[in-house]
Amino acid sequence: MHILSHSRRLRTTPFTARVEAAGVKAYTTYNHMLLPTVFRSVEEDYHHLKSAVQVWDVACERQVEVRGPDAARLVQMLTPRDLRPMVIGRCFYTPMVDETGGMLNDPVTLKLAEDRYWISIADSDLLFWIKGLAYGRVLEVDVTEPDVSPLAVQGPKAEDLVARVFGEDIRDIRFFRFREVTFGGQTMVLARSGYSRQGGFEIYCTSTALGPALWDALFEAGADLDVRPGCPNLIERIEGGLLSYGNDMTRENTPHESGLGQFCDTITAIGCCGRDALLRVAQEGPIRQIRYFSIDGTALPPCRTPWPITAGGRQIGQITSAAWSPGFATNVAIGMVRLSHWDEGTSVTIETPTGHREALVHEKHFLAA
């Protein structure tokens, strides 16, 4: 166990004072910002997330705002997903790649207006890539990091809680849709989305000054719902097959390897950087791909470096995230494995820090219907 040394460089959020008053125990860093990881314990937080409602400080999901006459053209340059069907009010999960087809980020993109987008980013300075492209191509856009800090409300009672604060109308918001709401006189964005499989919303708080009041409003409204502070939960997100950029895929990987081919329209996404590099893998498929794993034995330590997956003594892949699942009474894991061994039910060996373990390959995540 290591202490995290605080500094301005590891930015606090509009909610940090509340998170720390609530007793956060551990952090990770994400986009140069603090992201809570544990309140009571990862297991206790997990059980609560699945049964009640939590408020998550995910301000570290920073926004890159792209605005101007060339905004739509620039955003299409970023992703092999065809954005032509995207209308205002939609969230699109958008793998973003460099000129080699290597993943740079896997954000959710929100279309706010015909000439204005928010790109809600995973952990890399995507702002720099987009600014570089815009400057290099002399595009008419402004690319900025606005004062927007997402606060997630997740769990089976999330809709009830959000309805109490923002009104019953919000129940009509469909998955990956958003609408504008008002809080404290300020226009904010409310989306049905979030990094869990328990359902819920993300409130894009557009004012640092209003952060604590927004937090407090949710806790006051939800007292009888057992609302608690929470955070993306390692166990639940692995059970649910939610990938983490930097953990489960990096610049080394294509979206197709990352199991995100369903979010790519490489052939029709004209203008996308990396399209040439991806055309073959889009047509023929990758030779390795994300899979889910159940690993035998007792609880494993966190996966700090990739654990080799082997079969017959040869390495055929690697595990990149793992956790003990109380719900499934096994270690659940995410990794990438070669096509020779990626079919459902294949037996493989994992070289963990605590020795070799037997494991099974799963094509669907543990919470899949």
Next chain:
Amino acid sequence: MHILSHSRRLRTTPFTARVEAAGVKAYTTYNHMLLPTVFRSVEEDYHHLKSAVQVWDVACERQVEVRGPDAARLVQMLTPRDLRPMVIGRCFYTPMVDETGGMLNDPVTLKLAEDRYWISIADSDLLFWIKGLAYGRVLEVDVTEPDVSPLAVQGPKAEDLVARVFGEDIRDIRFFRFREVTFGGQTMVLARSGYSRQGGFEIYCTSTALGPALWDALFEAGADLDVRPGCPNLIERIEGGLLSYGNDMTRENTPHESGLGQFCDTITAIGCCGRDALLRVAQEGPIRQIRYFSIDGTALPPCRTPWPITAGGRQIGQITSAAWSPGFATNVAIGMVRLSHWDEGTSVTIETPTGHREALVHEKHFLAA
């Protein structure tokens, strides 16, 4: 105090196993990688750094390699420093800015060949900006993050230790010069540089596999020099006026505000992004600038958010880094202050988390000759 949650996304280094065996107590994260911050205590590490020699895992100073026929042109696009005088074997401290003149990073750039540079970066994904520019401008370059992990040897006995491992010749390497050396049959780069004012070298380890052997060779050779594991020391770097990107300056700031005007040749750096935006501030000077401060009273907590600097009840600047200095028996600090209050010896008030404190402005850092 908060625990840091480990994951693959917070990358380990070639030296992490040694650092943890040596009892590292705390980390920060830097370029998505672990950077040690405390071994015995910040104060004990500080006294030792000033009297002996330390080996620092600064692998988080990742390299961006720019290689190809357009490499020199692209590197000049990145910085308002005129790179024409740069010859092979030189390290240049190079503030890098965006099209608005806002700082994106403050790396040390190494010229390895006429068509090959390493940019040894501070904490931001500068790779993304450079790749974006190269792609946008259709330049003939390859921009990559190579397998290069700096290991610093710092302290008054650093030269003796490095000479024992790499030979007496290395004593001839002048400040901010480098040469190639061989370790374990592998060509590496040895520069006289480092993030302290105690003197020393940085070994650019070009092989993850050789990292532990390089660490061990330094500890074996330096046993009688009291060599210890160390890390950039908060107290010493503030005393020495060494800026930290993300702490003391951000994208909000120009190099001139950041006190780095001496490293800018904005008028002659033809082709630099942001040159238009910087021409006026380069000629007229900034209206706020980095200064050093001694803050009265007892030891202050870490500076997690900027502390306002006030005079007559009005805010005139902010403190961004602070630490108790045993050597100077005061709190030493770095901040930015308006020109009305930046002269040597000006009295100002600092709004710290523990209340108002009186402070004095210093134009030179505490270790200046």
